[in-house]
Amino acid sequence: xxxxxxxxxxxxxxxxxxxVPAKSGIRIGRYGERKIPVGxxxxxxxxxxxxxxxVLLSLKKDEGLRFVRVSLPEEQVYxxxxxxxxxxxxxxxxxxxLSLEEHVPIPAQDAIFDYELLSEDEQGLELQVAAIPKNIxxxxxxxxxxxxxxxxxxxxxxQAISRAVIKKGDMETYMIxxxxxxxxxxxIISHGIAVFTSTLDLGGAMLTQMIxxxxxxxxxxxxxxxxxxxxxxxxxxxxxxxxxxxxASVLRDEIVKHFLYWHTHKDEKDRNHPxxxxxxxxxxxxxxxxxxxxxxxxxxxxxxxxxxWINIIxxxxxxxxxxxxxxxxxxxxxxxxxxxxxxx
Numbered sequence: 001x002x003x004x005x006x007x008x009x010x011x012x013x014x015x016x017x018x019x020v021p022a023k024s025g026i027r028i029g030r031y032g033e034r035k036i037p038v039g040x041x042x043x044x045x046x047x048x049x050x051x052x053x054x055v056l057l058s059l060k061k062d063e064g065l066r067f068v069r070v071s072l073p074e075e076q077v078y079x080x081x082x083x084x085x086x087x088x089x090x091x092x093x094x095x096x097x098l099s100l101e102e103h104v105p106i107p108a109q110d111a112i113f114d115y116e117l118l119s120e121d122e123q124g125l126e127l128q129v130a131a132i133p134k135n136i137x138x139x140x141x142x143x144x145x146x147x148x149x150x151x152x153x154x155x156x157x158x159q160a161i162s163r164a165v166i167k168k169g170d171m172e173t174y175m176i177x178x179x180x181x182x183x184x185x186x187x188i189i190s191h192g193i194a195v196f197t198s199t200l201d202l203g204g205a206m207l208t209q210m211i212x213x214x215x216x217x218x219x220x221x222x223x224x225x226x227x228x229x230x231x232x233x234x235x236x237x238x239x240x241x242x243x244x245x246x247x248a249s250v251l252r253d254e255i256v257k258h259f260l261y262w263h264t265h266k267d268e269k270d271r272n273h274p275x276x277x278x279x280x281x282x283x284x285x286x287x288x289x290x291x292x293x294x295x296x297x298x299x300x301x302x303x304x305x306x307x308x309w310i311n312i313i314x315x316x317x318x319x320x321x322x323x324x325x326x327x328x329x330x331x332x333x334x335x336x337x338x339x340x341x342x343x344x
Contacts, residue, residue, distance in 0.1 A: 003029055006336030007068040008157070011041045012182055014055065016063070017333040019312065019341065026312050026341065028320050030063050031330065044073020046139045049146075056147035067150045069336040070140065071157040074185055074199050078104040078131045079156075081195070081268055082115075085124045096129055104131045112137050116193045128193050130156055153339060158187035158194040160335035163342070165280050165306040166192070173274040175262075176306075177255060178331070179283040179291075181205045184251060186258050190274055196262070200254055204285030207247045214243045230289025248291065252298050255279070259299060278302035282331040287324075308334050 003020045013036055018029030036055055040048045059065060080103040084095045096115060100108045113131040120126070137154065144151050161176055171191045178185035182203045188196040204226075212222035229237040231244055262273050279301060281292060286305055296303040308327045309315050312334065322330060 001340070002067075004337040004340035005065060005068045006071075006160070006333040006338075008071045008160070008330075008332035008336065009041070009073075010036075010180065010183075011043065012036055012038070014059070015330055015333045016059070016065075016068075017330050017337050019334070019337040021341075024318070025314075027318075028322065031322060031333075032063075033329070034059060041073075044075045045136065046143060049139065049143050052143050053147045056143065056149060060147060060149055065149055067152050068144070069153050069155065069339055070144070070151055071160055071332050071336060072132060072154050073136070074157050074197050076132055076136050077156055077197065078106075079194065079197055080104070080129055080131075081118070082127045082129050083124055083268060084127065086122070089125075092125065092127075096127065100129075100131060103129070106131070106133050110134050118191065118193065128195055130194075153336075155336060155339065156194055156197070157332050158185065158189070158197045160333075160339070161185075161187065161282060161331045162189040162192070162194060162335065163311065163338050164308045164331045164335035165282055165310065168311045168342075172277040175255070175259060175276050175279045177251075177279060177281050177283075177286070177295075179204060179251070179281060179285045179288075180329075181284055184254075184283070186255060188258070188262060188276070196258070198254075198258060200251070202247075202250060203283075204288070207244055207285070207288075210243050210247050211240065214239075226288065230291065231294050232290045244288075245294075248288075248294060252295060255295065256299055259301070276301065278304060280304060280306045282306040282308065282328045284329040286328045306331060311338060 001021045003018050005018050008015045013033055015033045017031040020027045020029040034055060040051045046052055082099055089095050096113060097108045100111060110133060111131045112134050113129055115127045115129045118126040118128055161178060166174055173190040176187040180203045182205050184200045184203055186198045187194055208219055208222045208226055211225050212219050225240060229240045233241050266272055292303045292305055306328060308331045
């Protein structure tokens with residue numbers, strides 16, 4: 001089996017990881033991160049294809065990439081649950097297409113969709129459907145084609161992250177919070193499938209800016225202070241704690257809102273949703289000291305930082321080159337690359 005390359009693209013950066021098959025299991029090959037200048041991608045839409053091609057061509061030249069698995073921008077994807085009756089059903093994809101416009105604000109002919117089978121009985125099928133505007137996919141494909149990179153698959157970012165942070169075969173329900181620099185993704189995964197996604201325009205950069213403003217220091221110094229003190233409550237840290245708490249509480253309130261909605265609303269068949277077993281934190285700012293404990297106490301549920309190696313390597317026997325803190329930023333790229341190993 002050939003190595004597999006995951007490429008996670010966001011508005012501000014692209015992260016890549018290569019997973020290499022070895023006799024002793026899977027090993028990490030090339031990995032890294034490239035900044036994407038402001039204005040090239042906005043909310044997942046490519047605004048300046050030529051400049052994005054330059055970033056990708058540079059990456060291809062430096063790393064020798066050819067085949068990649070790519071994440072789709074969460075903001076542009078619509079997720080919904082659909083029941084299809086078996087009576088008169090000839091083709092599942094046709095059945096979805098006929099129902100599409102009832103669930104998403106784009107005409108069926110302008111959408112690309114995929115689905116997962118949740119359950120099936122004699123009467124019908126229960127499906128989880130993901131749809132995205134066709135022009136979004138075409139724009140990404142065009143950029144990759146012009147950069148001479150072959151896209152093996154596009155995948156929902158939430159689905160890729162879940163493959164990296166939830167133990168393979170685990171059918172429980174989890175909430176994943178991907179706490180990035182400028183945005184945060186909140187995902188609910190049940191039976192291994194992404195059933196809910198939401199994107200918030202807040203991230204770790206907001207915390208850094210609050211420290212810089214309150215203590216009249218530069219962003220670099222503010223970032224160091226954030227990493228050093230975090231949400232640990234002690235005398236030396238009293239002022240920073242209260243500044244960070246203001247910002248962290250905004251994110252906490254959003255998590256609580258989605259957590260409560262999931263547990264208090266029923267599904268399409270008037271059944272309770274399965275309870276969320278725990279909340280898993282990943283992303284570049286998930287390693288903020290005291291963050292899991294703060295969320296856990298506030299939400300009254302188990303909250304922990306992700307282990308992105310859970311389906312890749314036994315870290316007791318092999319220590320990966322990527323540090324634990326940095327590995328949290330590569331959850332999506334690792335999950336994308338793992339897709340190849342899943343299909344083996």
